[in-house]
């Protein structure tokens with residue numbers, strides 16, 4: 600079986616907080632987020648045999664407890680991810696998937712087959728605001744994309760509810776890019792929309808420091824990342840709607856926000 604393959608990080612401690620993972624970056628994505636850092640994975644293909652990735656998993660196995668499929672959008676390659684997740688399970692690895700939430704049916708099948716332990720879903724904009732979603736995923740700037748933002752946003756919402764209904768571990772996260780998506784109003788609306796969608800304050804929500812220096816859209820490349828302190832201010836704003844908020848920054852890594860001390 601072939602996989603449209605980008606690259607591998609053999610040992611990572613940052614892609615699944617609390618676990619050591621091997622991470623595969625797969626090619627292809629239906630979105631065109633203007634701030635995408637991995638845009639070199641979006642356009643060209645590189646088909647290799649899945650046995651190559653299996654060999655890499657075996658090599659990393661003594662040092663890692665999990666595999667993470669990232670990208671690009673790994674769930675674009677349904678059969679391949681099913682196959683590789685099955686192999687990972689066979690050699691005793693936990694399976695985590697970074698996804699933009701566009702493929703709820705693939706997520707459902709992975710969960711039915713018991714092939715996934717944790718989903719990390721991007722919430723790129725409020726999941727009740729198609730216009731903001733259109734901006735975040737590039738519908739406005741990349742008109743060759745032909746993707747309906749309303750439909751994309753609904754799929755994200757469906758994906759979140761599916762994972763919650765199945766009780767599989769879930770992290771929702773937003774990449775914060777100054778002056779693009781990351782004002783306190785933006786973040787407040789995202790947190791509110793998650794609360795309304797899930798009917799709960801309890802879902803794990805991560806505010807990720809976004810770096811735009813390698814953004815797909817050149818005009819974003821001079822944007823300065825938010826500092827950890829600025830992210831903490833956004834966490835306070837989100838706290839009106841959500842309880843379990845983390846901030847992920849270069850300064851201090853992954854931190855659960857303690858609202859008594861901020």
Ligand code: SF4
Nearest residue numbers: 628630632635671699
């Ligand atoms: S940032 Fe957007 S375009 Fe880039 S891989 Fe993720 S979902 Fe796709």
